[in-house]
Amino acid sequence: MSSRLFPPPACSSPAEAAAWTRRRAWAGNLRALVGRAYPRVRGLNREPSWILFEILLPFLTTSAFVFVYRALQAPPEFVGFAVLGGAMTAFWLNVVWMMAAQLYWEKDQGNLELYFSAPMDMMSVLLGMAVGGLVMSSFRAAAVLVVATLVYGVAYSVEQWLLLVAVFVLTLAALYGLGMVLASLFLMWGREAWHLTQLLTEPVYFVSGLNFPVGRLGLIGALAVATIPLAVGLDAMRQLTFSGTDIAFDTPPPEIEALILVGMTVVFTLLARWSLRALETRARREGRLTVRWR
Amino acid sequence: MSEPGAPSSPGSPGVGGALDPARVRGDPGETWRAFATATRLGWQMEANWTDPFLFFVYSVAKPIASVLILVAMLEIIGGSATREYRGYVVVGSALWSFVMAGIAGLAWSILDDRERYRMLKYVVVSPSRLSVVLMGRGVARVAVGAMGAVITLAFGIVLLGVSFDLARVDWPLVALSMLLGLTGIVAVGLILAAVIMQTRQEAWSYPEAVAGALFLVSGAVFPLAVLPDPVELVGLVTPLPWWIEGVRRALLPDSVSGIGGQGSLWTGLTGTPAPEPIQVLVALFVTGVVSTLAAAIIFRAGTRRASSLGLFDRTTGS
DSSP, X not given: OHHHHSOOOOOSSHHHHHOOOHHHHXXXXXXXXXXXXXXXXXXXXHOTHHIIIIIIHHHHHHXXXXXXXXXXXXXXXXXXXXXXXHHXXXXXXXXXXXXXXXXXXXXXXXXXXXXXXXXXXXXHHHHHHHHHHHHHHHHHHHXXXXXXXXXXXXXXXXXXXXXXXHHHHHHHHHHHHHHHHHHHHHHXXXXXXXXXXXXXXXXXHHHTTSSXXXXXXXXXXXXXXXXXXXXHHHHHHHHHHBTTOOOOXXXXXXXXXXXXXXXXXXXXXXXXXXXXXXHHHHHHHHOOTTOOOX | OOOTTOOOOTTSGGGTSSOOGGGSTTOHXXXXXXXXHHHHHHHHHHHTTSOHHHHHHHHHHHHHHHHHHHHHHHHHHOSTHHHHHHHHXXXXXXXXXXXXXXXXXXXXXXXXXXXXXXXXHHHHHSSSOHHHHHHHHHHHHHHHHHHHHHHHHHHHHHTSOOOOOGGGOXXXXXXXXXXXXXXXXXXXXXXXXXXXXXXOGGGGGHHHHHHHHHHHHTTSSSOGGGSOHHXXXXXXXXXXXXXXXXXXXHHOTTSOOSSOSTTOHHHHHHOSSSOOHHHHHHHHHHHHHHHHHHHHHHHHHHHHHHHHHTGGGOOOOO
């Protein structure tokens, strides 16, 4: 499909084929991006089981936390906090399972050496994964948000729509940037990668304040806001979607948190680029990274 | 010796002498050997990837973080109910480690062997029963889950101030509830394993999704009475709420009931505030038997479908 969108130029000689212009390199990377995103998007049609497992069941998980708050007779805003947190877990899980651990699994499947030997930037492959994964995650997040909002009667109060959209986009950018960094780290750590995916779920949910304002965690919350995109993005979105609430967030205003997200996006993207280059160099030099099941 | 080129069967002298009865399916010794080997293999796969300290940290981080999320929610809301609920959520969260490990263990074994190590097809054609091998592999993960549960309980008692009196623990109730409850968990795990056989590689996250959904109807972290009646009923026909109730009542006799209480189906139907321990055990036994029978039927049907469609040999990716 991607070759139809970006057809490779016809070459009359091997020398001409090897001389890549900047435009041709970009076109190749775009083809790689679309090609890597394609199976994720197309796969959604081929096996509908994800609708049950990725949309309906996560809604029930979010509901469990809603009922914890109901059992405690918490203010209604907290139900909204849990719903927003439940929606954002879709993106975090996608980053951890389908970005961070993906290169390790590609190695196990024998695809990694093909990626390294193909004339493209690894960033385009990871970006393709992100774009493809975003489709499914967005469905899941939207479903959890809409259904839970309707079922549990969550009332939002948004005054700064533009900032809310900007924070959401920046949160995704920072999250997937972090996912790219983690992808190369997981690849180097081998079998530990699998266990790291476990370590990066509930512990990160806790320090990110998935179901409650992260500022209530004190120093741990402050550290999370400074380092984890999920924590800072979720907190900024809560402040923006419940703008009239009396509940204290104890964190910087959303404008500052948006700037933190900009910083995270830049840092994680540069770090991902550097770590992937380092990884590629190591892969070519040692040939060890293509050894499977380690 | 058979003639060179003559057709041979497993029982023919041409492939190693007389038929070894231990290799016939259904032999108890062979079944036990397959189970023990799978358990050992599962433990090696779970534990040999790092040093024991790091393994310990990884194993307990998830359950402790889960309980901390709930304790933070209780503390932020405050009020008189929070102290009462703290022991409730600590025990529920600790027990949930078993559910996660039991359900995910069996399902992930299918995905591990099919997608990563590509050994599932060989396990299926070997004389060992797939269900026995899976249960053996699952035991290793349940052992890791048990470690997480014990540490979470200890964490709750020592650091979160959950009042716990060793002398008041009803040990027979703990033992019976655990035995019956783990049987029910394995049954749910087998059902999910049968489903996972039919799905693609992305099913890695499915066990967590199923466990998360069961979390809603299990009464692990809040009493079922707060749920709408039909949803509460769904929970009561599974073994999980009865198992958690049994263990919780045994460990914390003064704890809030997860099944009874004002507004609950139980209290509405029976007029009693909470089920007696014997009633909990009977309900756990009945729901466990039904789950196990359902698991046997679904697992067999899933295995047959996977065999006929060639799904054991399929690898996917996206």
